[in-house]
Amino acid sequence: MGGSDPRQRRSVGVLYRGRFAPSPTGPLHAGSLVAALASWLDARAHGGAWLVRIEDVDTPRCVPGADRLILDQLATCGLHSDEPVVWQSQRGALYQQALDRLIATGQAYPCACSRKDIEATLTAQGLVRERHHAAVYPGTCRPGRGGLRGRTARAWRFLVPTHSTVDWTDQQLGPQTQDVGTEVGDFVLKRADGLWAYQLAVVVDDAAQGITHVVRGADLTDNTPRQILLQRALGLPTPAYRHTPLVLGANGEKLSKQNGALALDLSDPVDALNRAAATLGLPPASGSVQDVLAGWTRAWASTISAPPPAAPHIATP
Ligand code: GLU
Numbered sequence: 049m050g051g052s053d054p055r056q057r058r059s060v061g062v063l064y065r066g067r068f069a070p071s072p073t074g075p076l077h078a079g080s081l082v083a084a085l086a087s088w089l090d091a092r093a094h095g096g097a098w099l100v101r102i103e104d105v106d107t108p109r110c111v112p113g114a115d116r117l118i119l120d121q122l123a124t125c126g127l128h129s130d131e132p133v134v135w136q137s138q139r140g141a142l143y144q145q146a147l148d149r150l151i152a153t154g155q156a157y158p159c160a161c162s163r164k165d166i167e168a169t170l171t172a173q174g175l176v177r178e179r180h181h182a183a184v185y186p187g188t189c190r191p192g193r194g195g196l197r198g199r200t201a202r203a204w205r206f207l208v209p210t211h212s213t214v215d216w217t218d219q220q221l222g223p224q225t226q227d228v229g230t231e232v233g234d235f236v237l238k239r240a241d242g243l244w245a246y247q248l249a250v251v252v253d254d255a256a257q258g259i260t261h262v263v264r265g266a267d268l269t270d271n272t273p274r275q276i277l278l279q280r281a282l283g284l285p286t287p288a289y290r291h292t293p294l295v296l297g298a299n300g301e302k303l304s305k306q307n308g309a310l311a312l313d314l315s316d317p318v319d320a321l322n323r324a325a326a327t328l329g330l331p332p333a334s335g336s337v338q339d340v341l342a343g344w345t346r347a348w349a350s351t352i353s354a355p356p357p358a359a360p361h362i363a364t365p
Contacts (some may be wrong), residue, residue, distance in 0.1 A: 064096025066261045069125075070251065072114035076121045077266060080293040083342075086292040087263035088127050089328075091339075093349035100129035100255055102136045105244045124314045125321055126337040134257070136249050143244045145253045146206060146282055147199030147237055155281045156237055159189040183232035202240035206247075206278065208233065214273035219290035221266070226273040235274055251275050257282040264294045266291040293327050303358050337351045 064083035068084045070076065100122065102115045117131065124345065133293045161169075169186045184304035185205065187193055211228030226232075237248040254262065254275075279286050312320050317337050325333065325344055333340035 058286040064091060064094040065095055065099065065258050066091035066094075066100055066263055067102050067254070067259050068122075069108065069253075069264070070118050071106065072107045072111060072240045073106075073353075074111055074114055075117045078320075078323060080101070080122075080313060081125065081217050081312055081320060082292055082295055082327045083263070083265045084122060084125070084127055084166070085321065085324045086290070086328055088341075089251075089345055089348040090261060090263045090290065092345045093352055094261070096261070097130045098127075099131050100160065101253060101257070102133060102135045102137075103246070103249065104135055105246065105249050105355050107137065107243065109310035121312060121314055126317070126341050134253070136244075136253065139249070139253065139256075140244065142252050143238075143249055144257060147247060150237070151204075152280060153208050154191070157189060157207055158196060158232075159185075159187075159192050159203045159205045159234075159236075160196050160201055161188050162202065162240070179281050182232075184231065185235070187234060190234065190275045199221070203236050204238040205234040206274075206281070208235070208236050208277065209281075212277065214276050216272060216276060218269065218272075218323060219288055220293075221269065221291055224268060224269065224272070228273050228277055231270075232274060245305065245342065246280060247271065247274050251278040251282065251284065254287060255279070259287050261288045261290070263290045263292060264292050271335075295327055 065078060066087050069088045070080055070084070088098050090096075102118070102121065104110045104115065104336045115135070122128070147156060163183075164205050165188070166183050169188055170183055172187065174183075176185075189196055189205070190207065208229045210229070213225060213227045215223065215225045219224050226234075235247060239245055250271075253259075272291075276286050278284075314320055318334065318340055321337065321340055322332055325331075325340075330347055331342050333343045335343075
């Protein structure tokens with residue numbers, strides 16, 4: 049699917065729906081603009097639709113007004129959602145339906161463990177959690193392993209299937225593999241504080257919005273196998289995934305709102321876009337916002353030649 053034949057591009061466009069899904073925990077920073085630009089360019093280069101979804105399920109981390117600020121920043125950069133923006137905080141009924149379906153099919157179970165309980169169990173088993181990594185849930189409340197044993201349910205977890213290795217091909221990073229069972233364990237779908245977990249919300253919304261291509265920062269790469277397992281469990285299609293390079297801070301750590309990444313200076317949006325484009329390996333450009341976006345869209349389209357990646361599959365033993 050080259051970028052040269054407009055008819056071909058249009059026919060592909062019918063099939064392409066991409067999105068940018070920021071969490072409104074602060075304004076856009078240099079790293080999130082890279083993900084926004086990459087997802088927009090990929091959608092445009094395929095003649096597809098680009099949607100914006102505000103991922104505000106983790107309400108304690110959300111900053112009031114950050115959603116509007118992000119939308120304004122995107123608009124300043126010439127990036128406009130092709131459809132009305134959706135807010136995850138208004139979509140709890142959809143997530144509940146999906147959880148109910150997983151419970152009804154025995155693929156989700158209630159969990160009474162606190163973080164302290166999990167740490168204590170892992171320590172008792174001689175397992176030490178690696179720094180920066182969430183603890184692998186030891187399966188204490190798994191059905192068949194004793195379940196709640198009279199304790200009060202706090203959260204809902206996904207029952208990771210026995211054959212839990214997911215192989216998939218990232219459009220940027222190539223072949224990837226993760227054994228979700230041993231590397232992550234049964235992950236949370238609904239948290240003890242009643243909030244929806246990112247993994248469930250993102251899978252439900254990508255499917256509900258008909259997203260065919262997910263383009264996002266490489267810090268989310270290792271979430272993808274969990275999302276693929278959930279798609280399988282819910283009978284939903286798996287989109288193509290492309291994880292884009294991260295912008296690193298002076299300390300070599302990824303830029304994030306959590307480590308105090310500065311808000312973007314958009315007094316010169318073409319300059320900010322050029323910085324983001326450079327991270328994506330695109331050439332410098334000058335002119336209006338519209339001109340530079342159009343030029344990079346052509347450049348991006350010229351690189352789209354590979355067929356879509358093979359559908360991910362769950363390895364059988
Ligand atoms: N809301 C996530 C973030 O801001 C992105 C989720 C996604 O693109 O799947 O990091």
